[in-house]
Structure formats: C-alpha cells, structure tokens
Amino acid sequence: MLYLKALHIIFIVTWFAGMFYIPRLFIYNTEATDKTPEVRAALQAQFTLMMKRLWYGITWPSAILTLIFGPWLLIEMGWWQLIFEPSFRWLLLKLIFVIALYAYHFSLHVIFKQQCAGVFRFTSQQLRVWNEVATIFLIAIVMLVVVKQEMSLVWALIGLAVLMALLMSAIRLYKYWRKQ
Secondary structure (H helix, E strand, O other), X not given: OHHHHHHXXXXXXXXXXXXXXXHHHHHHHHHHHHOOHHHHHHHHHHXXXXXXXXXXXXXXXXXXXXXXXXXXXXXXXXXXXXXXXXHHHHHHHHHHHHHHHXXXXXXXXXXXXXXXXXXXXXXXXXXXXXXXXXXXXXXXXXXXXXXXXXXXXXXXXXXXXXXXHHHHHHHHHHHHHHHX
C-alpha cells in the first residue's frame, strides 16, 4: 500500500513539474516571435523541441500514471465506498479539483499543439496568468489532502481568492517592472 501511495505521489510531482514548466516554454516561444527572422527560427525550433520532450516524455506519462495509481489507491484503501460520507467530503472535493486539473492539462495540450504548428493565439502576458493556474490547483489539492475535514470551506475559498489576487498582482508588477 505504501509503495502504491509513493508511486502516486511521485507521478503527481512529475506531472506538476511538467505543468509548471510547459507554460514557461510557451511564453518564451511566444516572445521569440518578436525577434529577427533568423533568431526567431532558431529559438522557436529549440523551444518546440524542448516542449515536445517535456510534454511527451514527462508530463503526459506522469498524468497517465497519476490517473492509474490514484484510482488504484482509492480502491485499495476502500475510500471509493466512503466518498459520499460527510467525513470524506474532502476527498470528493479533491477529486473535483483533480478533474478540473485534467481539464487544465488538456487546455495546455491545445496550446502546445497550436504552438508546435506555429499558431500563437495568446500573448506572453496571458500565458503568464495561465501559468499560475497549476499553482492554485496544487495548493487547493494539497490543503484538502493534508487538512481534510478540519478545513473550513469558507476560509479555504477566501484563502484561494486571496492567493489568486496576490498572484495576479505579482504578474502585473512583473509586467510593470519589465517595461521599466
């Protein structure tokens, strides 16, 4: 059981690593469009190679293995039978966040495919904001798993709202600082 839990955590960590880094590569690839044609071509070829290696070599396999080990763990621990019990509401909420996290993963895949095809639909500023979504998911999911039923839903939502406001402020400050 502990090996199963360890594998699940390992693949969650590597999956998040990929989701934290791929938007950075999207940002760099987008900003390369402002360079001279020869520099742009070289940079975008390198960023596309890096994105493909990260996405197909680490991020997708980790997402799939997380999806295998997570339900396996739910079944082995018997939690799937308790998921609608009041004391396991944290688990139900966590699973809702995980489903939303997979939706986020698929949105990154769409951007990945677009950028590999040379289509840049988002500005680097928009991608910086989208980059922070994984951080919000990580904090929400870890807090639910660690704190469980001790967490007040109201305070958790207030905390996430404050975190989002801080992240958006930091992104705006960074944009202002870059312009200076």
